[in-house]
Amino acid sequence: MTQAKLPAWAIRRISRRYEKLIQAALFLCAALSVLTTAAIILVLLTNAVYAPGAKTAFFERVSFWEFVTGTHWKPVDGQYGRFGIIPLLCGTMMVAGIASLVSVPAGLGAAIYMSEYAGPREREFLKPILEILAGIPSVVFGFFALKFITPWILKPMFSLVGIDLQIFNTLSAGIVVGIMVTPLIASLSEDVIRSVPRSLREAAFALGSTRFDVSVRIVVPAALSGILAAFLLAFSRAIGETMAVTIAGGQQAIATLNPLQGAQTMTGFMVHASTGDSAADSISRMSIYAVGIALFAITLTINVISGWVLRRYREVYQ
Amino acid sequence: MPAITSSSVPPSVAGVDRNLDMSAHPAAIQVNGLDFYYSEHQVLFNVSLTVPERSVTALIGPSGCGKSTFLRTLNRMNDLIEGSRCVGQILVEGQNIMDPAVDVVLLRKHVGMVFQKSTPFPKSIFDNVAYGPRVAGETNRSVLADLVESCLKKAALWDEVKDRLTKSAMALSGGQQQRLCIARTLATNPRIILMDEPASALDPASTDRIENLIGELCANYTIVIVTHNMQQASRVSHQTAFFYKGVLVETGPTMKIFTGPSEKKTEDYITGRFG
Numbered sequence: 001m002t003q004a005k006l007p008a009w010a011i012r013r014i015s016r017r018y019e020k021l022i023q024a025a026l027f028l029c030a031a032l033s034v035l036t037t038a039a040i041i042l043v044l045l046t047n048a049v050y051a052p053g054a055k056t057a058f059f060e061r062v063s064f065w066e067f068v069t070g071t072h073w074k075p076v077d078g079q080y081g082r083f084g085i086i087p088l089l090c091g092t093m094m095v096a097g098i099a100s101l102v103s104v105p106a107g108l109g110a111a112i113y114m115s116e117y118a119g120p121r122e123r124e125f126l127k128p129i130l131e132i133l134a135g136i137p138s139v140v141f142g143f144f145a146l147k148f149i150t151p152w153i154l155k156p157m158f159s160l161v162g163i164d165l166q167i168f169n170t171l172s173a174g175i176v177v178g179i180m181v182t183p184l185i186a187s188l189s190e191d192v193i194r195s196v197p198r199s200l201r202e203a204a205f206a207l208g209s210t211r212f213d214v215s216v217r218i219v220v221p222a223a224l225s226g227i228l229a230a231f232l233l234a235f236s237r238a239i240g241e242t243m244a245v246t247i248a249g250g251q252q253a254i255a256t257l258n259p260l261q262g263a264q265t266m267t268g269f270m271v272h273a274s275t276g277d278s279a280a281d282s283i284s285r286m287s288i289y290a291v292g293i294a295l296f297a298i299t300l301t302i303n304v305i306s307g308w309v310l311r312r313y314r315e316v317y318q
Numbered sequence: 319m320p321a322i323t324s325s326s327v328p329p330s331v332a333g334v335d336r337n338l339d340m341s342a343h344p345a346a347i348q349v350n351g352l353d354f355y356y357s358e359h360q361v362l363f364n365v366s367l368t369v370p371e372r373s374v375t376a377l378i379g380p381s382g383c384g385k386s387t388f389l390r391t392l393n394r395m396n397d398l399i400e401g402s403r404c405v406g407q408i409l410v411e412g413q414n415i416m417d418p419a420v421d422v423v424l425l426r427k428h429v430g431m432v433f434q435k436s437t438p439f440p441k442s443i444f445d446n447v448a449y450g451p452r453v454a455g456e457t458n459r460s461v462l463a464d465l466v467e468s469c470l471k472k473a474a475l476w477d478e479v480k481d482r483l484t485k486s487a488m489a490l491s492g493g494q495q496q497r498l499c500i501a502r503t504l505a506t507n508p509r510i511i512l513m514d515e516p517a518s519a520l521d522p523a524s525t526d527r528i529e530n531l532i533g534e535l536c537a538n539y540t541i542v543i544v545t546h547n548m549q550q551a552s553r554v555s556h557q558t559a560f561f562y563k564g565v566l567v568e569t570g571p572t573m574k575i576f577t578g579p580s581e582k583k584t585e586d587y588i589t590g591r592f593g
Contacts, residue, residue, distance in 0.1 A: 119400070203437040203499070205398060207450040208427035208506055217453070222440050 044296065047289035058083075058286040067290060073253035073264070075273065075284030083287055085294060087255040091170060091263035092295075095245050098174025098259060099181060099238040104231055106178070107185025108220075111227075114186070115193045116215045134183035142247030145176040150248070158260070168250025168262030176248060177241045181234040188233065192226025193219055225313035232306035236299040242267035266291050327552050327576045333533035334374060336572040338556055343370035345409075346510055346540040347392060352406035354387055354564075356399065361387050365406075365566045367559055369510075374532060374541045376555035376572065378548060380587070383561040385544045389512050392542065393429040394422050410510065427454065430508035434515040436495035438487035443479050446487045446498055450506035465505055473501035474531055493524025500531065511535065513543040517550065529554050548588065552576050560584045 051057035059067070062083045070084015110130070114123055150165065150172045158165045165171075196219050204218045220227065250262025251272055264272070270288050278284045330336050347369040354362035361384045369375045377385040387396065394415060396402045408415050415425055427450065439446050447466040448456075456462060466483070470476040475497040479490070487498055496516060503511060513532075517525040532541060532554045545551050551558055552572060559569040560583075568581045579585045586592055 197437075199433065199435055199437045200439060202395065202398065203433060203439070204449070206393065206395065206426055206431035206433075207453065207502065208423050209453050210423055213453045217449070218439060 041296075044289050044293045047286055048293050055281050056286075058283065058290040061283055062287075062290075071255045073269070075287055076278070081284055081287075083283075083290070085266075085291065087253040088264060088266045088269055088291065089294075090255050090257060091245075091249065091253070091265040091268065092239055094170045094257060094259055094263065095174045095177055095241070095249060095265055096235055096238040098171060099178035099241075100231070100235055102175055102178025103182045103185050103234055103238075107182045107230070107234070108189055108227065110182065110186040111189035111193055112215050112220070115190050116211055116219065130183040130186055133179070134187075136180075138180060138241060138243040139247065141176040141180055142173075142244035145172040145244060145248035149175055163260065165260055166250075166262055168248065168252075169260050170245075170249050170263050171259040173245040173249035173265075174259065176244050177238045180241065180244065181237050184237060185230050185234045188230035189223070189227050192223040192230070195226075196222045225310050228313070229306040229310040232302050232309065236302040236306075239302075240267065240295065240299055242271060246271050266295050270295075327573065328549055330553050330572075331529050331533035333536060334554060334556060336552070336556060338571065343373065345369065346371040346411060347542070348407075348409040349392075350407040350409070352388070352391065352404065352408065354384070354391060354396070354405075355403040357401040361564050362391075363564045365564075367566060367569060369540060369542055370557070371540050372536060372538065373556040374536045374543060374554055375557045375559060376551035377542065377544045377559050377561060378546075378551050378587075379561035379567075380592070381546075384564040385561045386514055388561065389514055389542060389544050390431075392510070392512055393426050393431055395426075395431065397422060427506040428508055429510045429512060430503035430506055431512040432496070432499050432503055432514070432516045434518055436492060436499050436519070438490065438495050438498055440486070440488060442484045443487045443490070443498065444483040447502050447505050449502060454506070466501075469501040469504040470498075472504050472535070473497045474527060474534075475501055491524075493520050493527060496520060496524070496528060497531070500528075500535075508539065510540045510542070513541065515544055515546060518546055525550070548576075560587060562587070 046052065046057070047055075048058045051060070061080075067083055067085055069086070070082060071086045072082040072084050073087045074082045110126075114126060118126065146167070150167060150169065154169070154172055155165050200218055200222060201214055204214045209217070245265045246268040249265060249268060251264050251268065252262050253264040253269065254261065256263060270291055273284055273288050276284075345368045347367075349365060349367045352362055352365040353360060365384075365388060367375075377389060379385050390396045391404055391408060392410070392415075396404065404416060406416075410425070410429060413420065439449065441449075444466055447469055448462045451462060451465055456465075467476065467480075470479060475494060478494060479498075487495065490498060496519075500511075500516075517528045520528065529550065532543065535541060536556075543551075543554065555572045557569065558572045558575040560567045560575065560579075560581075562583055568575065568579055568584045570580075575584065576588060579588060
């Protein structure tokens with residue numbers, strides 16, 4: 001049968017080849033993020049675990065055991081340096097923990113306010129403000145912590161009880177990181193809270209609930225899986241946060257859980273070492289990749305857990 | 319042209335006398351000249367209706383006639399809808415519930431509601447029934463346990479669930495879920511129960527159970543029920559009110575509405591000529 005015999009409605013509008021081209025272009029877009037991830041893992045592994053060629057990888061010089069359990073992080077100590085990740089891990093976990101203490105109540109409270117209490121006018125006002133907060137560069141937050149939160153809020157507060165707060169401290173770093181991830185928790189939680197069916201709220205109101213009863217007893221429990229996933233994502237975001245903690249938290253790698261002291265975080269060390277003047281293949285430079293792997297492993301684990309929580313505890317509404 | 323005869327009306331459920339003149343009963347609800355608006359759009363026009371105590375009043379009419387909206391004004395459920403406005407008087411046991419001094423939270427405990435779609439909370443069966451009393455501040459476990467048992471019995475669900483009270487309510491069948499919602503409403507100790515098409519999503523056997531339950535409950539509670547199903551209205555109610563385009567066309571004893579309505583519109587709707 002030739003083309004000419006086809007009726008008008010049966011003639012192809014776009015060619016088969018053109019459609020294939022579109023498909024390929026879209027596939028490339030999707031593949032880009034996968035390829036990037038693969039490349040990052042490759043770079044980390046070839047520098048930390050096994051280096052092809054003349055270079056020596058980090059774990060070929062420092063034992064994995066020392067790296068994981070060592071309590072001293074001194075890349076330029078004597079000839080070899082000491083590479084125990086515990087001090088950096090302490091710094092990172094303290095910042096992320098303090099950030100969670102700030103952002104979980106603030107973010108969840110904001111989400112509940114926006115979905116259960118605020119009228120359309122308040123919401124129109126609040127949403128853009130939260131988006132602006134999320135758009136502020138983290139270096140600005142770092143200086144905000146260093147130049148405002150520490151000297152103007154924390155120092156006077158602690159001097160009242162006779163404690164002299166250090167200029168660099170993980171408390172202020174944790175607080176600003178908490179402020180930074182609050183919009184993330186607020187918007188993710190609000191999405192899941194809004195997906196709780198209206199009929200459940202009406203049923204609760206019809207039983208003599210106040211707005212607070214409905215929020216706390218019905219809506220939050222029904223949306224719990226999504227809210228937990230939001231917390232975990234925000235926590236992993238806080239772990240990966242770099243500039244603010246480098247500026248406000250200081251550069252001393254000390255194994256401490258005292259938030260009033262300065263402490264270097266994993267990301268803080270990476271910035272510090274990569275801008276330093278050590279040789280490109282020196283062990284202190286190579287240690288960046290080992291810390292990078294550790295960071296990658298932690299955040300990946302948390303993201304996987306949060307995905308699992310979301311699936312496992314999702315309420316099914318008919 | 320008598321299109322309808324009393325023999326074509328299905329028998330009523332036990333506990334409902336459709337010929338009874340309810341005008342002698344004290345009024346549980348009295349609505350006077352009610353207008354209702356969604357923003358600028360008026361959906362109820364000058365509705366006046368008296369609901370006698372311990373009786374079943376059925377609200378019927380085609381879709382969009384305002385019967386559900388009317389029902390939802392009786393516990394101020396429409397307050398939740400942005401831009402809604404209500405003018406007129408609604409007396410519940412003599413108290414105007416549109417008075418700003420009336421606490422809407424307490425009102426809704428007094429005037430319970432069962433919805434078209436069964437809405438069990440994603441909690442256990444026990445926690446579903448205990449929800450209302452807990453919100454009201456009851457924490458004593460044995461008081462709650464007694465209350466849950468008695469409400470589940472009143473809702474004719476106890477025997478089916480007594481061995482799995484701690485299991486999720488979401489696992490119950492549709493009919494069981496709806497009876498659970500009725501039990502949950504009873505647990506707040508209301509005097510009046512509003513039902514918005516409570517059986518429209520259920521199979522015939524479950525519908526039957528709900529209808530018989532209504533017949534039992536009306537000995538102690540005042541019930542107002544919206545229904546699409548005219549057979550159902552004729553089976554379960556003492557009094558029937560016919561709404562059309564936001565106007566209450568006619569109200570009277572159920573037997574009279576179904577066999578000898580005064581209005582032509584009512585007769586046309588009852589006999590299935592429209593709607």
